[in-house]
Amino acid sequence: MKTNTIQKLEDFAGTILIPVFETYAKSLVPIEFHGVSVHSKVFYGKKDTHYLFEKYDSTHIFIGLGKDPDYKSLKTIFRRISSNNKELFNTNVALVIPENYTNEQFEASLSGLVLGTYDFGHFKSEKQQHPFLxxxxxxxxxxxxxxxxxxxxxxKIVNAQLEILRLVDFPPNIVTPKYLANWASESGKKYGFSVEVLGHQASEKAGLNSFLAVGKGSQNEPQFVIMNYIPEGSNDKTKHVGLVGKGITFDTGGLNIKTAAMVQMKCDMAGGAAVFGAMQLIADLKLPIKVSAIVPCAENSVDAKSFLPSDVIQSYSGHSIEIIDTDAEGRLVLADGLSYLIKNFNPEYIIDIATLTGSCVGTFGYECAGLFTNNNELSKQIQESGDAVGERLWQLPLWDCYKQDIESDIADVKNYSGKPVAGAISAAKFLEFFTENHKAWAHIDIAGVAFGDGEFAKSKYATAYGVHLLTKFIENL
Structure with a gap:
């Protein structure tokens, strides 16, 4: 989208978008707006309301913001306006920026308008392009x-988010591990970060056995994607962040096959997609922080070669893992991703992000992600970053009393507690086992916020949760 700033509206012919805070609505609308006499109806500017009228050759859309809208609310409000009023958007559209708008409020509003161009009908034979495009x-x-x-x-923010919406919403016969690896390579070339991809043979040689076990039942070769962003002028004092994202392109549950909601499991790579989007955005914004990121991409399918419940497998760290449940596969690929990141890059901060457990959805519903870390300062930084961009998190404990849930009689650790309680916590304890007691590691469980119901489509759809959160956290460093 191209933009142009103007300082007069008197002679403007087209559609005018006018954001109105509830506090100021009464004085703005009934009288006159920038020299244009408007309808006498009082518009109160309440949140999620709008008032439309046509006068001469212009259409005015007054958009209610409420009294103190947060980032997410503004983005949703403007996405709704953009998505639902395509017929009013010709080549002449103006957005009025209130004088008391903050930069963040304008950023959210503009992002929402562009997000409203997103079309879910990727494979429909007949598509209507949004006028903004x-x-x-x-x-x-x-x-x-x-x-x-x-x-x-x-x-830049919304372009990265649109890319990730497409990645997560695309079907699994398109978005295979190889597709994600190719996407990362092309993104790296375009935005300026290096990408290395380990296929099956290279992963086997490296000892990424936990990662490889998950993809054994699939005809699609697993891809271990390694990315590095090094800003200009970096040196030994430049801060270094490590990211790991779960890239399971489809999850049948393996031999512990899912009995419900399997149709939605194309979204099981949303954590990996968030890392891909963050890498694009971090490089596009040229943030002065080193970032090393890993996305282990695999498909958890069912075949004669699939790994079995009660198998004991090895991991990159050298620790053995007893497989209790093949549907607890995300933590297996993350374990090797974390171990590889720590051994080969040793960043100061580590964040992994994954659609990991239904237990997290049971705890928080669809309102926020689960956050796990033993570093209180890191927890505060991540939560504040999330609050600022409308991607909320809440911390859950990692107390040692939960360690017994992953203790195995036959191996160093087991991948599933088998208990109907504390599933998100035991999964986080499993990941913690592979962090080498890193002092600034955090795990984010986005099972309830990465993909869900909403007003913009009839079925569940992607949210791109995590792209802005991870970038904001790194920006704030």
């Missing part, structure tokens, strides 16, 4: 201030 379209921004930096940043 026309190559000749230019959004006019009415403001007395210069917002060029905020505009550039907002567009």
């Amino acid at each position: 026309d190559s000749n379209f230019e959004l006019q921004l009415f403001s007395k201030k210069n917002h060029d930096k905020t505009i550039a940043k907002a567009l």
Whole structure:
């Protein structure tokens, strides 16, 4: 989307989007707006309301923001306006930027407008392009201030999120491990980070046996994707962050086959997708932080070669793992991802992100992600970053009393407690076992927030949760 800033609206012909805070609504709407006499109806600007009227050759859409909208609310409000009013958006559209808008509020609003162009009908034979995507379209921004930096940043954020929406929403016969590896390689070339991909043979040689066990039943070769972003001018004092994302492109549950909701398991790579999107955005924003990231990509399928419940497998760390449940596969690929990251890159901070447990959904529903860390300062930093961009988290304990849930009689550790309680915590304890007691590690369980129901589609769809959160955390460092 191209933008242009204007300072007069009197002669503007087209659609004018006018955000209205509830506090100021009464004084704005009934009288006059920037020299344009408007309808006498009082519009109160309450959240999730809008008022539309046409006058001469212009259409005014007053958009209610409520009294104190947060980032997520603003993004949703403007996505709704953009998505539901395509017929009103011709080549002439202007967005009024309120004088009391913060940069973050404008960023969220512009992001929402662009997100509204997202079309879920990827494979429909007939598609209607959103007017904002026309190559000749230019959004006019009415403001007395210069917002060029905020505009550039907002567009980079939303472009990364749109990429990840597509990755997660695409079907699993398209988004295979190889597809994700190729996507990462192309993104690295475009935005400026290096990518190395270990296929089956290279992964076997490296000793990534826990990762490889998960993909044994699939015809699609697993791909262990390693990415590195090194900013210009970096040195030994440059901070270094490590990211690991679960890249299970489809999860049948393996031989412990899922009995419900398998149709949604194309989203099981949403954690890996969040890391891919964050790498694109971090490099696009040219943040001055080193980032090493790993996304182990595999498909957990059913075949004569599939790994078995009660198998004992080896891991990259050298520790043995007893397989209790083949549907607890995400933690197996993350274990090798974490071990590989620590041994080969040793970053100061480590965050892994995954659609890991239904238990987390049982705890939080679809409102926030689960956060696990023994570093209180890191927890605070991540939560504050999430709050700032509307991607909330809440911390759960990692007390040693939960360690017994992953203790095995036959191996160093087992991959599933077998208990109907504390599933998200025992999964996090399993991952902690492979962190070598790293002092600044955090695990984020996004099972309830990465893919779900909403107003923009009839079925469940991707949210791109994590792309902005991870980037914001790194930006704040």
